[in-house]
Amino acid sequence: MHDQTQAGPDALSVYLFQIADAVQKKVVDSPLALVSMIREVTAAADQILASAALTCESQVPDCGSGCSFCCHSRIHVIPLEAVLICCHVHKHFSPEAVQGLKTRIRSNLTYTRGSSFARRVAVKDRTPCIFLDHHACSIYDQRPFICRTWNSLSRQDCETAFISGNQNAEIPCLSGPNYVYTLARDVVQAVCETMHLETGRFELVSAMDRCLDLADAPSVWTGGGTVFGRLKTEKNSEKRGM
Numbered sequence: 149m150h151d152q153t154q155a156g157p158d159a160l161s162v163y164l165f166q167i168a169d170a171v172q173k174k175v176v177d178s179p180l181a182l183v184s185m186i187r188e189v190t191a192a193a194d195q196i197l198a199s200a201a202l203t204c205e206s207q208v209p210d211c212g213s214g215c216s217f218c219c220h221s222r223i224h225v226i227p228l229e230a231v232l233i234c235c236h237v238h239k240h241f242s243p244e245a246v247q248g249l250k251t252r253i254r255s256n257l258t259y260t261r262g263s264s265f266a267r268r269v270a271v272k273d274r275t276p277c278i279f280l281d282h283h284a285c286s287i288y289d290q291r292p293f294i295c296r297t298w299n300s301l302s303r304q305d306c307e308t309a310f311i312s313g314n315q316n317a318e319i320p321c322l323s324g325p326n327y328v329y330t331l332a333r334d335v336v337q338a339v340c341e342t343m344h345l346e347t348g349r350f351e352l353v354s355a356m357d358r359c360l361d362l363a364d365a366p367s368v369w370t371g372g373g374t375v376f377g378r379l380k381t382e383k384n385s386e387k388r389g390m
């Protein structure tokens with residue numbers, strides 16, 4: 149059993165660790181099956197939130213189809229999230245769609261290359277996510293944990309903050325999904341660490357660039373190889389102002 153103290157001793161993290169550990173035991177002979185760990189932990193987190201919504205009086209988020217203000221910001225992912233999305237892209241995107249994705253990645257990386265950290269933040273917070281398609285997420289079921297955490301209680305406040313470019317706007321949001329999905333991501337990351345897999349948090353665009361550039365990034369990473377190593381981690385890039 150995994151050391152449950154790594155994500156806090158509370159019952160929720162114990163439960164999520166148990167799910168991740170159970171999947172981990174099944175992947176010994178098939179490392180690629182590791183992507184099912186993130187799916188099962190996500191499903192458990194979904195279930196926890198659905199049960200909580202049934203038993204507690206909870207506010208209803210103002211998020212909805214066609215609203216994509218929060219999909220114009222810098223998204224960071226852990227390696228297993230990038231690997232999961234990469235598997236999905238290879239399996240479900242047409243060759244034209246993959247080419248379109250690569251073009252968006254290239255242009256996204258190009259117009260922020262060499263810029264200061266402040267400018268990169270400003271530009272990326274006005275730029276649609278590489279997976280945004282007509283205001284809808286093209287990888288919705290595989291979207292990263294960070295995208296699941298944000299549940300705004302005011303679409304109007306999101307719109308006002310987006311139009312004004314105020315990155316520090318106080319927007320009311322649900323705390324439950326934020327807590328549960330952040331915990332779920334930390335549990336997945338902690339289990340990957342115990343398996344000595346490459347870890348860190350990388351900007352989605354750069355991570356997908358690396359994944360799509362390699363012939364078989366999912367197999368390389370699940371086999372213990374290096375896929376993201378030369379990318380700046382979230383922590384380092386902000387510390388260095390890059």
Ligand code: SF4
Pocket residue numbers: 218219220223277278279280281284285286287288291292295
């Ligand atoms: S991955 Fe999907 S949900 Fe997340 S920012 Fe991109 S388009 Fe939005």
